[in-house]
Amino acid sequence: MPAEEATPAIVLRTRDYLESDRIVTLLTEQAGKLGGIAKGAKASRRRFEHRLEPFSHVMLYFRRRPHGQLVFITRAEAAGLPPFRLEDDLGRLALGAYMLELAEALTSEDAEASGAYHLLAEALAALGAGDATTALRQAYELRLFRWAGFGMQFDRCRMCAETQAGPAAVYFIIGRGGIVCARCRERAPEGGIGRGAARAAALGELGGRPWADAAAATAAGADGALAIARFIASVVDRKLRSVEFLDSVIAPATRA
Numbered sequence: 001m002p003a004e005e006a007t008p009a010i011v012l013r014t015r016d017y018l019e020s021d022r023i024v025t026l027l028t029e030q031a032g033k034l035g036g037i038a039k040g041a042k043a044s045r046r047r048f049e050h051r052l053e054p055f056s057h058v059m060l061y062f063r064r065r066p067h068g069q070l071v072f073i074t075r076a077e078a079a080g081l082p083p084f085r086l087e088d089d090l091g092r093l094a095l096g097a098y099m100l101e102l103a104e105a106l107t108s109e110d111a112e113a114s115g116a117y118h119l120l121a122e123a124l125a126a127l128g129a130g131d132a133t134t135a136l137r138q139a140y141e142l143r144l145f146r147w148a149g150f151g152m153q154f155d156r157c158r159m160c161a162e163t164q165a166g167p168a169a170v171y172f173i174i175g176r177g178g179i180v181c182a183r184c185r186e187r188a189p190e191g192g193i194g195r196g197a198a199r200a201a202a203l204g205e206l207g208g209r210p211w212a213d214a215a216a217a218t219a220a221g222a223d224g225a226l227a228i229a230r231f232i233a234s235v236v237d238r239k240l241r242s243v244e245f246l247d248s249v250i251a252p253a254t255r256a
């Protein structure tokens, strides 16, 4: 029998299986994204203590199986890991659900994802401690993109590398991974989203702020939100189910 492994993990998604089992998708610190089956999860409070729900932060114990995708989850414990407190607040639950779904979309099984686990844990902790704001959403999106290798540049032109500042117009072009200045714009025929350079740079800065300040920061406004949404659509090959609800709860344009 394969050895039992243990790792901190955040539950992304669950579904019931047969009478008493549960299939769980988790983002773990040590073992990347994992799908597992928890036999008897609905009955055994001793082994699972109701801890396998979305947002659960647990020490996960599991064994790999020689065949098949799902690992065998043996138990899950709180083990002193901080819980994420999103209850009773629609905005927090909506943004939290989106954070889980985006993390799932940008990670793959059998690939290291320790950085993504830590980003998600920090973002959910910040969300539990403060308000669900568009700025916090964007801070998380920008960090997770950077972790996934899609670092975007907002303060210098992707073509001539000149630093952009002030009220000058720049154009956010997804295929070039950032902004293009007005002078280079003619040589970049792709569709772009125009905005002031200072606001573009502020968007970049949002991705580097401490979590404690992110929720209260100024969000990147409707054009920044549109640029990010288009970027997500270009790298994630499915529609994120939580987005529509999130946009109806905290509208990106209202906190510009």
Ligand SMILES: [Zn+2]
Residues within 6 Å of the ligand: 157, 158, 159, 160, 161, 162, 180, 181, 182, 183, 184
């Ligand atoms: Zn340029």
